[in-house]
Amino acid sequence: MATHKSLVLVGMMGTGKSTIAKEVAKKLKIEFVDTDTLIENDENLTIAEIFKKNGEKYFRELEEKIFLKIKNDKEKIISVGGGAFINDAIRKKILKEYLSIWLNMNEDLIINRIKRNAKKRPMVDQNNIEKSIKNFITHYSLPQELGSLILILMCIIYFVESGSSTLFTFLFISLTIASRFRFV
Numbered sequence: 001m002a003t004h005k006s007l008v009l010v011g012m013m014g015t016g017k018s019t020i021a022k023e024v025a026k027k028l029k030i031e032f033v034d035t036d037t038l039i040e041n042d043e044n045l046t047i048a049e050i051f052k053k054n055g056e057k058y059f060r061e062l063e064e065k066i067f068l069k070i071k072n073d074k075e076k077i078i079s080v081g082g083g084a085f086i087n088d089a090i091r092k093k094i095l096k097e098y099l100s101i102w103l104n105m106n107e108d109l110i111i112n113r114i115k116r117n118a119k120k121r122p123m124v125d126q127n128n129i130e131k132s133i134k135n136f137i138t139h140y141s142l143p144q145e146l147g148s149l150i151l152i153l154m155c156i157i158y159f160v161e162s163g164s165s166t167l168f169t170f171l172f173i174s175l176t177i178a179s180r181f182r183f184v
Contacts, residue, residue, distance in 0.1 A: 004077045008094050011103035012116040012137060013082030013121060020103070020122050021079035031076035037085065038066045047081075051122035072097045082136070085125075107137055 018034050025032035036047055039062055043050055050059050063081060067090050075181040084090050094100045111133050114121060125132035
């Protein structure tokens, strides 16, 4: 198994990838990278503005270009956009070079979380938020090629919020068990 210096959080929009990655990075005193922020900085526009001005295809190409530039040269935690793992080039790089964790949660919880700031989510149909999100959940459901490990969001939140220093021990044990049973 390759040595992974960095951890990538992947999963459906609204599962808390950026929030969790930022908190874990802060607690571990390592770099936090949010690909959406890198994209916004590169374009000098918000994600919503990029979608409105240039469309999804342009955004996905930009997302791929930005992610493929990220170096796995030191410990960091990376949060990628909700659709990033569907991209073949991004997924292949994540699976080859990083330890990845797929964050997952109940559909109703995702819907409620996204409704709170749906206007910031350009892919969500503002006229039918719930239906739009359900379509995304179906489209972006867990791919056959999983990340290095699947964890339930609530487990990670527990470890982060409790200030537990056992987060990486928990991840290591989970990864070891998963690899023994060929889940990775």
